[in-house]
Amino acid sequence: MANGRVTVIDIAKAAGVSKSTVSLVLQGSPLVNEGTRTKVNAVMRDLGYVYNRGAANLRQSSAKSKIIGVVVNDLTNSFFAELAVGIDLVVQDAGFVQFLANTSESLDRQTEVIASMREHGISGLVVSPARGSRAIDFKALVSAGMPVVAVVRPVPGAKVSSLMSDNHTGLFSAVEHLAKLGHTRIAFFGGFEDTAIFQERLAGYRDGLAAAGFGYDEGLVFACAPSRAEGAKAVARAMAAGDRPTGGVCFNDAVAFGVYDGLRARRLEPGVDFAIVGFDDVIEAGTSVPALTTIAVDPQGMGRRAAQLLLKQINAGKAEAEAVVTPVRLVVRESCGVNRMKPGRRTA
Amino acid sequence: MANGRVTVIDIAKAAGVSKSTVSLVLQGSPLVNEGTRTKVNAVMRDLGYVYNRGAANLRQSSAKSKIIGVVVNDLTNSFFAELAVGIDLVVQDAGFVQFLANTSESLDRQTEVIASMREHGISGLVVSPARGSRAIDFKALVSAGMPVVAVVRPVPGAKVSSLMSDNHTGLFSAVEHLAKLGHTRIAFFGGFEDTAIFQERLAGYRDGLAAAGFGYDEGLVFACAPSRAEGAKAVARAMAAGDRPTGGVCFNDAVAFGVYDGLRARRLEPGVDFAIVGFDDVIEAGTSVPALTTIAVDPQGMGRRAAQLLLKQINAGKAEAEAVVTPVRLVVRESCGVNRMKPGRRTA
DNA sequence: TTGATATTTTGGAACGATCCAAATACTGAA
DNA sequence: TTCAGTATTTGGATCGTTCCAAAATATCAA
Known part of the structure; x- marks a missing residue:
């Protein structure tokens, strides 16, 4: 009390009980009499007692x-x-x-x-x-x-x-969605190749392609750091190649937004000239223009x-x-051109 | 030791010293002999000792x-x-x-x-x-x-x-920037009116207008929750009014992005048809399209x-x-139409 | 060898709570 | 009044560390 910190002993003294009783009150034990409980609580309030969990932990498990x-x-x-x-x-x-x-x-x-x-x-x-x-x-x-x-x-x-x-299912359904819209050349953007998640998602991508009846083309996989800036660079690489993809699935939403940027830098409009699916469903996905179709993970x-x-x-x-x-679940918005895009328009 | 947790006493016993010595080693005290120090440290490693800060705090201030x-x-x-x-x-x-x-x-x-x-x-x-x-x-x-x-x-x-x-200076220079680009009707978007920050920023806005020789028009202030969605609604209100602003400063970047959305919903292009300045300089500000001119606060x-x-x-x-x-400092990017916009094009 | 001095080491007594076994206070029936 | 039985309360001892005063040990000049 004198040195600043109020302890159970100070409370006990002021309330005229023993420290054990105060401890019992602290723990809400039913053993203590209702009268004493309220008195002790009152004293604690008055003296501005703060429970010292550190001390308690020392004794407890x-x-x-x-x-x-x-x-x-x-x-x-x-x-x-x-x-x-x-x-x-x-x-x-x-x-x-x-x-x-x-x-x-x-x-x-x-x-x-x-x-x-x-x-x-x-x-x-x-x-x-x-x-x-x-x-x-x-x-x-x-x-x-x-x-x-x-x-x-x-x-x-x-x-x-x-x-x-569920990374595998997520990418599988992303690819499935694009295939259903008529895309045949579907790229994969972003992610570090040496991570387990990347491998899981890549597997989902491959299996999705297979299920749609397409082969797997390593040249359509553009790995990069999962950031917006790198996503922009990745799509630049993709569009510089000869046989361009018409849509792509992304490692995450950040990469997807980077793809937006990269497309616009080449005067291509995402969701019109190129279909994009993200992964994560970050808050911005719903409010971006165009709103991003993505795999929601909450x-x-x-x-x-x-x-x-x-x-x-x-x-x-x-x-x-x-x-x-x-x-996970596929959230369909506008970035794959539903109601906006001619699917496969730049194909072949 | 037996019950799972290794304590200084266990270390002391195993190293053949007293617990006080172990404590000294723990604190890196120069009092302890180099030989004992290394031996104690070795024992600590061997037994997998973890320091118990809780116990230490109890004793210390x-x-x-x-x-x-x-x-x-x-x-x-x-x-x-x-x-x-x-x-x-x-x-x-x-x-x-x-x-x-x-x-x-x-x-x-x-x-x-x-x-x-x-x-x-x-x-x-x-x-x-x-x-x-x-x-x-x-x-x-x-x-x-x-x-x-x-x-x-x-x-x-x-x-x-x-x-x-520095909220006041921030908004002051935002307004100054727009005025310099030829804007005369400058709106203020977003923020809760009952907060101190809003009032500071609003004051900077007013003073900025005054310094540019413009009067303060309450009808150009569109307060709202500082979120993207609300920003979009706020600009909708602004553009629905009769005497439209040609540019606006925003409570924060989230609101600014909302303004982007709101403009696009009306087929207006941010940075071309309307000048926007944000506040905060969040990461996305540099990578958005158009890149957002904003007040950087780091x-x-x-x-x-x-x-x-x-x-x-x-x-x-x-x-x-x-x-x-x-x-704070003004970061000029593209959302005010530098090199992109005809200033004041829709004015009057 | 002997002090004197410097260097290391060391037993308790804290810190603020909990827990336990034991003490005390109540209750009502005999 | 006494006693069993229940309801409350209570002193240590304890948790794992630090701190202190004092003890042990090493060092060295006389």
């Missing part, structure tokens, strides 16, 4: 810290920002608070922040792993029995739970589900790794 | 928790996501870790999370206050001597430090500065509230 860690690879990407918001939402409702760290795809940063979070006593971790993350990076956590949920990107070989969107929903999965494991006490695949 | 709280009003807005990234950057470098909570403009959420963060022992707080925040909401914190930095939005009357962008830089300010106060031990205004 480590899993009760009410802190979870969230590590994302790129918070400036609105997909991950939405994801973080989704996590935050359910985590807050459960009375938890989250450490949020951004790694900017740096593995060193990732190991650093995870170590730091451990020291601070997180009771679980949701991580969207930095590029190149290996099972070894999470080894210490899982062998310490800490629940870990990997989202968006898999960590091959790691014994952690995972929540991934990042906020994914965040919520990831947090629920994690909380379930924390409460269960034991972390049984499980893999969840979240469904 | 509360200001050393190495945790700071970050509360933002809307993380789905990329401006705030960037801000959070900037904060994260310097906070991580300083060996801190951040609690990040999103309030979605809910005052209740805000008080909840701040209370929760206090219980967890944060040593400082960066907050971008939810709409309608009052000094009272931060009273408990400041009277407890906790450093608080309010960013982006002011909290009138609160004794907290603040870091605001949210990530603001985040960094806010974090630095906070860390300075934490280290100083005493929280002397100070107000910092960060400079």
Whole structure:
């Protein structure tokens, strides 16, 4: 009290009870008499008491810290920002608070922040792993029995739970959609070839082509960093080639918008002269001109589900790794020229 | 050791020293002999020791928790996501870790999370206050001597430090720019009228008009929620009126993009038929078509500065509230028709 | 060898909560 | 009044660290 911080002992003294009783009140125990409870609560309010969770955690089992860690690879990407918001939402409702760290795809940063979070006593971790993350990076956590949920990107070989969107089906249906509209030369834009997601999506793309009766042409795959600027460059490469595609599916929406830019730079109008399908369904997808046809994954929903999965494991006490695949769906808007475009017009 | 968690005592036993020595090693004290230090470190590695910051904080002064709280009003807005990234950057470098909570403009959420963060022992707080925040909401914190930095939005009357962008100058120079290009009827789009920022920006707009020799016409101010969708509606209202503006300054870039949409819906091309200036300079501003002329505020830089300010106060031990205004600058791109537009073409 | 001095190491006693076993206060029936 | 039975309350001991004063050890000049 004198030194600034009010403790249970100060409350006990002021209320004329023992610290144990105050502790009981704090925990909402039914053992304490209604009269004492209200008196103690009143004193707490009067003295401006703040509960010291750190002290409590020391005595209790480590899993009760009410802190979870969230590590994302790129918070400036609105997909991950939405994801973080989704996590935050359910985590807050459960009375938890989250450490949020951004790694900017740096593995060193990732190991650093995870170590730091451990020291601070997180009771679980949701991580969207930095590029190149290996099972070894999470080894210490899982062998310490800490629940870990990997989202968006898999960590091959790691014994952690995972929540991934259905990449294969997503690209499959994107290709199917374009094929149905009459396109026969369909390109694939964006993504780093050395990632698992890229491979999953590429497989969906190939299978989609096969299902439509087309062959797979490596020359129609334009990998690049999944950013708007790189997407613009990728489509420039595609249109410079001899046998041009008439439409394309993109690794994500950012790339798709880059494709818009790249087309316009060549005086081609997206959705009229070229059909585009994105992936993610970021907020801008619905309001852009033309509105982007895309594969919706609902990042906020994914965040919520990831947090629920994690909380379930924390409460269960034991972390049984499980893999969840979240469904995606094709959202048809204007960028494939429905009602706007003559399909296949520049073909052959 | 047996129960799972490795403590300093386990280390001490295994290394054949006392726990005090281990503690000294942990703190990198120069008092301990080089030989013992390496041996202790080796043992720590072998046993997989994780430092328990919670326990340490208990003994030490509360200001050393190495945790700071970050509360933002809307993380789905990329401006705030960037801000959070900037904060994260310097906070991580300083060996801190951040609690990040999103309030979605809910005052209740805000008080909840701040209370929760206090219980967890944060040593400082960066907050971008939810709409309608009052000094009272931060009273408990400041009277407890906790450093608080309010960013982006002011909290009138609160004794907290603040870091605001130069709203007045920003809008002043936006108007000046349009006037220089020959525009005489300049509208103002977006923003909530009951916020301090809106008033600051509006004042900059008025002063800019006055400096250019124009009068202030209330009918040219189209306030609305600062979102893309509402921006589109606002410009629709503007163009429906009799004496149309030929250009406009916007509350932020989101509104500006909404104005793009609204214009296109009326078959008007932004940057050709109508001049637009945004505010914020979000990432998309440079890559949109046309590229958006805007007032750059560098949210990530603001985040960094806010974090630095906070860390300075934490280290100083005493929280002397100070107000910092960060400079803004006009970034001229294509949305005002430089090289593209006949200024004032639809005037009169 | 012996102090004196400098270098290292070390047992408790905190920090602020929880938990447990045991004490105390109530209740109503005998 | 006493006693069993229930309802409340309560002192330690404890969690894993830091801090302090004091002890042990090493170093060295006389």
